[in-house]
Amino acid sequence: MGNREWIARDLRVLWHPCTQMKDHERLPLVPVRRAEGAWLEDFDGRRYLDAISSWWVNLFGHANPRIARAVAEQAARLEHVLLAGFTHEPAVRLAERLTALAPDGLARCFYADNGSSAVEVALKMSFHYWRNRGEPGRTRFVNLSNSYHGETLGALAVGDVALYKETYEPLLMRPVTVPSPDCFGVPRAEWDAHAERLFAHMEAALERHAGEVCAVIVEPLVQCAGHMRMYPPSYLRLLREACDRHRVHLIADEIAVGFGRTGTLFACEQAGIRPDFLCLSKGLTGGFLPLAAVLTTEEVYAAFYDDYETLRAFLHSHSYTGNPLGCAAALATLDIFAEEPVLERNRALAARMGEATAAALADHPHVGEIRQTGMILAIELVRDRARLEPYPWQERRGLRVYRHGLERGVLLRPLGNVVYFMPPYVVTEKEIDLMVEVAAEGIDLATRD
Numbered sequence: 001m002g003n004r005e006w007i008a009r010d011l012r013v014l015w016h017p018c019t020q021m022k023d024h025e026r027l028p029l030v031p032v033r034r035a036e037g038a039w040l041e042d043f044d045g046r047r048y049l050d051a052i053s054s055w056w057v058n059l060f061g062h063a064n065p066r067i068a069r070a071v072a073e074q075a076a077r078l079e080h081v082l083l084a085g086f087t088h089e090p091a092v093r094l095a096e097r098l099t100a101l102a103p104d105g106l107a108r109c110f111y112a113d114n115g116s117s118a119v120e121v122a123l124k125m126s127f128h129y130w131r132n133r134g135e136p137g138r139t140r141f142v143n144l145s146n147s148y149h150g151e152t153l154g155a156l157a158v159g160d161v162a163l164y165k166e167t168y169e170p171l172l173m174r175p176v177t178v179p180s181p182d183c184f185g186v187p188r189a190e191w192d193a194h195a196e197r198l199f200a201h202m203e204a205a206l207e208r209h210a211g212e213v214c215a216v217i218v219e220p221l222v223q224c225a226g227h228m229r230m231y232p233p234s235y236l237r238l239l240r241e242a243c244d245r246h247r248v249h250l251i252a253d254e255i256a257v258g259f260g261r262t263g264t265l266f267a268c269e270q271a272g273i274r275p276d277f278l279c280l281s282k283g284l285t286g287g288f289l290p291l292a293a294v295l296t297t298e299e300v301y302a303a304f305y306d307d308y309e310t311l312r313a314f315l316h317s318h319s320y321t322g323n324p325l326g327c328a329a330a331l332a333t334l335d336i337f338a339e340e341p342v343l344e345r346n347r348a349l350a351a352r353m354g355e356a357t358a359a360a361l362a363d364h365p366h367v368g369e370i371r372q373t374g375m376i377l378a379i380e381l382v383r384d385r386a387r388l389e390p391y392p393w394q395e396r397r398g399l400r401v402y403r404h405g406l407e408r409g410v411l412l413r414p415l416g417n418v419v420y421f422m423p424p425y426v427v428t429e430k431e432i433d434l435m436v437e438v439a440a441e442g443i444d445l446a447t448r449d
């Protein structure tokens with residue numbers, strides 16, 4: 001069977017995520033038969049360079065043989081066992097590895113099975129910590145504008161991307177939302193000053209609300225789903241210091257930026273800070289399986305540790321909590337980080353990405369900004385470059401870039417009018433050049449009229 005048959009069968013029975021299904025009357029689905037390295041292959045034999053790591057999950061290439069072997073061996077030995085009352089080797093080993101790699105003091109690991117549930121865990125744990133400590137009046141969370149933390153109701157509530165959130169607003173708890181330190185349009189040399197200025201809003205919110213707040217939740221350095229908007233580590237240092245001063249938790253959602261995306265293993269390292277909760281998922285398994293981990297401190301753990309009758313335990317679970325296959329994939333992923341100079345190699349790839357993009361697009365009349373943090377590079381399309389005036393979203397300029405990419409064999413999936421690259425770390429310099437070339441062509445076509 002070729003593409004056509006699979007598309008027809010799919011459209012009879014499936015409902016796809018993040019999709020207006022009517023779009024597929026004109027926009028063909030891409031049925032993928034196999035994948036290897038940075039490349040996907042469809043049922044007609046056409047290949048696509050995966051410039052976005054299949055929604056940011058893939059780190060070391062599709063069907064990576066080493067991770068595939070680890071999963072297969074684990075599946076033949078123990079595919080799953082409940083993690084309440086029982087334990088297993090991959091869960092223990094992975095918790096040991098993660099707590100050793102994470103910023104000092106994050107000594108406890110709680111598993112969940114996707115990014116949104118990790119965020120739910122962190123929110124519930126923070127609230128419950130304060131309750132156990134005799135402060136049940138802390139019921140609110142502080143978040144940043146333009147943030148994204150997932151799409152289950154709790155995670156959606158602490159996010160701020162209107163496209164995903166607005167419809168469900170009546171169902172959601174209300175966070176205290178503070179303007180993001182997003183540095184769009186600010187020259188790099190002024191990022192710290194900008195972030196410091198914007199921090200005044202956070203300080204004011206904490207001053208006003210600290211007594212009713214459980215935690216501040218942020219995506220360190222890059223608001224990925226929020227159009228890859230970026231800010232400097234100095235903001236995180238100020239935030240850590242203010243959270244301590246006001247006695248509220250800091251939740252770092254590194255679901256997208258963790259595992260080397262920003263240039264360091266974890267983005268928080270660049271600020272030299274330790275959050276109270278670190279949420280991990282996406283790249284955790286190298287893109288093989290859904291798994292998430294929430295790391296926290298011994299101090300948080302201790303607030304739940306008591307006689308059963310005190311009813312202080314954290315009674316949260318998912319059926320597949322700590323699934324052995326996911327843990328095995330994660331361990332193999334961490335082995336690659338341990339044995340290969342991944343971050344060093346990424347520095348060279350990131351530099352190539354930056355240079356090639358600047359050469360192709362820096363002077364483009366409809367490119368308002370090219371920004372980059374490590375292996376994440378974003379190109380903001382604008383109607384008017386001088387005034388950074390955006391294109392109306394209804395024009396769906398990014399979709400034109402997406403279509404052109406597919407025609408030319410590169411998977412780009414712009415976020416609105418922001419074209420970005422977040423490739424797997426096995427991408428070559430030649431593939432980067434192709435990715436940039438096709439994106440530049442697509443941008444030309446998409447901004448012609």
Ligand SMILES: *Cc1c(COP(=O)(O)O)cnc(C)c1O
Pocket residue numbers: 114115116117119148149150151219224225253254255256257281282
């Ligand atoms: C993707 C993402 C999530 C949600 O993870 P899912 O596995 O898609 O539920 C949460 N936070 C951030 C920052 C993300 O990028």
